[in-house]
Amino acid sequence: MDRHIERFADLVVRAGVNVQPGQGVVVDTDTAHLEIARAVVEAAYAAGAAWVEPNWSDGPMQRSAVDHLTVGQLSASRPWALTRINEWRDAGVASIALTGDADPHLFDGADPARVAARRHEEIQARRRALFDGMRWCVVAAPNPGWARQIFGEPDTERLWAAVSTAMRLEADDPVAAWRDRSATLATRAQQLDKLELTEVRYTGDGTDLTVGLLPQTRWTGGGLVDRFGIDYLPNIPTEEVFTSPDRGRADGVIRVTRPMVILGQLVTGLRVTFEGGTIVEATADQGADVIRAQLATDEGALRLGEVSLVDRDSRIAKAGIVFHNTLYDENAGCHVAWGQSFPFAVAGGPAMTEQERADLGLNMSGIHTDVVIGGDGITVTGTGPQGTATIIRNDEWVL
Incomplete structure (x- = not known):
């Protein structure tokens, strides 16, 4: 496994959501992030996860929906999805989201109102779940489309170098490095509170x-602490x-x-x-x-x-x-x-x-x-x- 990807996955699992033995994990990811998603799933199981469920999305499929559905259809909530989110919350499931636009021009020429349409009831339910009991981590996953947006070419090696700097992946112990940085940011927050x-x-x-x-x-x-007293980083970096x-x-x-x-x-x-x-x-x-x-x-x-x-x-x-x-x-x-x-x-x-x-x-x-x-x-x-x-x-x- 690529060293960057292995360190990335380990950091997300151990410092991001801080997976605990016996815990369930949900991974939201795009098909463009397949290799990284596999590494995250492997790291989660290695940390003791009882189960890991990937929720896949795909850019071209999303464009098909935008082109063919109405705003009402694109924003309608689905009862089964709401039930599943609430069950995740009640079970204290950890949530990992891998983002990173695989095609930044995916919606060029599309109706802005359709592009902006979201299933808001489901989004709000997910947010309530995150705030009320789930540990979560949102992190961007390098991919050729994202590299092309930055550099004008799909130079993922160059992107990984920049991501490694931002995520402290080159530290002797990235997890420890992030805990140190988190402590510095927490001290700043305490200064402001005073x-x-x-x-x-x-x-x-x-x-x-x-x-x-x-x-x-x-x-x-820096980080947050969940209802069980377990610390985590909602965003890395x-x-x-x-x-x-x-x-x-x-x-x-x-x-x-x-x-x-x-x-x-x-x-x-x-x-x-x-x-x-x-x-x-x-x-x-x-x-x-x-x-x-x-x-x-x-x-x-x-x-x-x-x-x-x-x-x-x-x-x-x-x-x-x-x-x-x-x-x-x-x-x-x-x-x-x-x-x-x-x-x-x-x-x-x-x-x-x-x-x-x-x-x-x-x-x-x-x-x-x-x-x-x-x-x-x-x-x-x-x-x-x-x-x-x-x-x-x-x-x-x-x-």
Whole structure:
């Protein structure tokens, strides 16, 4: 087995979802990731998994669905799928998702409304399951299509080199390296919690955005701990400290500093304006239609569900390339996300009902879209009872 793939799989299983003996594992993957998926399944069984169930998707099959089905058909929920998700949650199953666009032009020429259609009831059920009892890890799997998007050719060897830098696969012990990094990010989150911030402000080239925070906001950095006290990393790589804001308090403009692939389409030069917590304008040099279609998903799609802090010490930034993958590029610099918020972003949030979270000010939506606004020149300040503090200055953590 390729050394990169073996280390990748071991990291995802042992540090990502932290598979425990006797546990069930679900692996969501595309057919383009077959070799990597096999390695992940092997690593899960080696860690003691009782069973591993792969859930396969396939790009051309997805395009067939978009071309032939209506928006209503593409968004209709399936009762059997909802039942299965709830059973996974109750059983404490671990969830691994291998992402990475095998064909970034898969949906070129397709109806944006159909491309944006999602089975939102199933998505929300899966999110509730993840927040309520499942350990999960989302990680991008290298493939020729992803390499072509970055380099203009399917150079997977070069992509693996960049991924190895970002994922610390070249460390003597990648799992230990990630636990060290997770501890650093957790310390940053604790620093922010002590400030009891009521708002954060991002300023940089083309960006000036002020976002309000909720009472008893809690920042998260590194990993999470499930209901059984087992630690895990929901995303690998991760370089961020983040929380969810007050959905009604966001004002200003952002300039997205990295290209991104949204619903299979490239978006560049994105600029977004917020007023009173709501997105009131979104323009882009390329891909504006797919952004607008996504923002029309539901009311919460127009409001923020996350604010995040990342500085130049990020391994993704040090890799020196645009990955054209949100899981990577969001960790190259400060970012925000519109859509679904995190229940653990406030004290007591996980124990609240969805209605209680909404009443408090957390956002609810069927989407969650991260966009990078950081990089050289970005400054982030936070205001609270102790006054205004500079957190990041010129892309460097200074708090």
